[in-house]
Amino acid sequence: MESIYDNPEMIRAFIDELEEQLQLLEENILELECCGESPDVIQEIFRVAHTLKGSSSAMGFEKMKILTHEMENVLDKIRNHHLKATKPVINVLFQCLDHLRLLKEDFLTDRKDIKTDTSSVLHQLEKIMLGEYQKNENADSKDSEESVQQDKPTKFILDIEQQIQIEQAVHSGYNILVCEVRLEKESLMKSARAYLIMNHLNQIGTVVQVEPDILENGNDLLRDEIYYLLLSQQDGKTIESKVINELTEIESIRVYPFSWDMSKQQSLTAGFIKPEADNNANAKTADIERKVNQTVRVDVERLEKMMDLVGELVIERTRIAQVGSILHERYSSDNTIEELIGISNQVSRVTNELQEIVLKTRMLPIKQLFGRFPRLVRDLAEALNKEVKLIMEGEETELDKTIIEDISDPLIHIIRNAVDHGIESPEERIRLGKPPTGTLHISAYHQENNVILIVQDDGAGIDLDKVKESAVKKQIITAQEAASLTENEIISLIFYSGFSTSSTVNDISGRGVGMDIVKNHVDKLNGIIEVETKKGEGTKFIIKLPLTLAILTGLLVRINDEIYALPMSNVIEIVRKPVEEIETVKGQAITVIRDRILPLVWLHDYFKIPRKKKKKNNFIVVLGVAEKRLGLVVDELVGNQEIVVKPLGSYIGKVNTFSGATILGDGSVACILDVAGVAKMVGSIRASKADEE
């Protein structure tokens, strides 16, 4: 019989959950690091560890279970303020995260053979449990002890009655004490033991509250430490000795005064245990949270199929509308046709809405991707001894799932470059009169049907002379060519493969493989890259991407008698140029648009179809692909419309100039020009021509 562990659906669900939880874990550890300890964050991390423990043990994933279990122990200590989340502790938590990731990878490759060795990180966790880090930290941070004390009261959530009870007790001269009892690990029936202690304490004074609440979840006490809030006239030391002497199976007891502050009560309790209904606002947010979390996991394939169907609907919608208007022209007096057009409009509206919703189901907030960057930047800065402040904006911007996946590598490359080559060391920055901490600004926003991603640093900027020099040395260009390059052209040199200005190769960058990967990925997504740089002030990468790859706005153009579609995201502008303004330089037709020289392309030549008779004015569609620009001369602009991208299929295979085909309103097929492919084809043919000469 098939074991539950081999059920592919179970495994997929497990992996999905794992990914989500690990992301959450990372976010929260980072927050813990930058914003300090807060009950919310600790609770969240604890919850993640707990969830992972549960699911990994259900999957029979022993190593992960053990690791998460140990994490849970440490986090529990932090949660109960026995341990402060200091830098070394956070570093160990990061290590745990990395190991969990490795475990996940192992699990994906071969479940039977988990290679990752977790013993070192387990050992570290153990050390934390034994309090080794704590001692060191206490020695050099003087305020930590204080804050431990201050944070104590969060353990007890008191209702009004109990608060009054305590207040009265204070007035009558009672001591308010916290008895922290640690039971022996081997002790059986812990809740019964805890109950006994409570009874005993009740003889000494009055127990106001017990945490964890042994009365409520009686059989469920799994923890070794129990806290009693006690009102008593005796002092702490006496109680300590009494309990230790009169009761068995207690490892240790510590009694200390309960520092109690009315005003703190409300704010501090919020994250710990959900407050009762007395706090209305909190209850409401919890409600909203619950709503947000109501999701259903859907197989991506199903979404894809849905997208296909909607795509077909979009095509038919356009056709119905077209047929409708033809009929209307033909039989303008017929009422039935009026009705048909009404129906057609309604169908259009519904289809539009449906399309939008289906598109949205495939969209994910870019937060998914951005979430990885704080860690990346932190690690990079640490490794390079730099100080970098990361500012992220527009994390909620939504983007097609596949695009998010494909853009992640390029963005990581750009960020690495920015931290490694862009931002200077703190000393250097001070010398230059800049603040020692560099700023890396990553933002995303929507602009029409595109998403704009910007990565901007305030570092050294790209040294154009050095780029030129390096390009000549690497024989990408000749010295002669170098002299006549414009600023933009120099910048575009960094996208050549093998190009690097860095004289040293390190782990992070400098191998010269980064930027051409960036370019290729952005090309593939029909995107555009622009680079703005100023020496000494920083560099800005602007990436423009289409919202989705399945349905796009296309510009339909006519080349001779054939109609072609161009992805709108590649179209920069459309200009009309009289024949006189088109010049030829070394056999290449060019024109100048706003001081920028633009090579012109007649696809007629490449497709071996005749060019139309010379007209007075030529329509030129300015296309951009990654950092390249070229002008496509077309015979007619047909219009723009939503087009559904359909693959040409494996029989035809890859055709360089086309990324697919689409079906037009009249039912005919139009090819979608792959602008990157066109640029490449033009380049290669030009190169072979040059060789012949």
Add this chain to the structure above:
Amino acid sequence: MNDLLESQYVVCELADEKYALGISDVYEIIKMKKITVIHNSKPFLEGVINLRGKIVPIVNLHKRLEVKNYTPTKSTRVVILKSRGEMVGVIVDKVNQVIRFTDIQAAPETVAGIDGDYFEGLGVTEEGVISILKIDKVLYE
């Protein structure tokens, strides 16, 4: 050859010659419609058509079999074949009938100047011999 005898064939004409296609490979037969050219692709690929929302490549069999090229007429048809899980259309001048052969002989090395590998065999009928096309070979190699 026995299983070849059991199956049915669609007989069609290309440049006045008769060819047969195994009926199990034929998905449907449609009238000629507008074909969109894919430039710089395979040499005998005529283009693509829209078959109810699907992009289907169309192969020019005349070019492939090196017979006189077709001119679209009223009887020109596109036979949509299903091969290797994909639909591919071929243009024929005319579709005649569906038949079963009583006798099929192995194809000689060349059939009317065409490589014999393109054919499953030669089907013998009362009206003459019909070459049975090996679809996989014709479309892919």
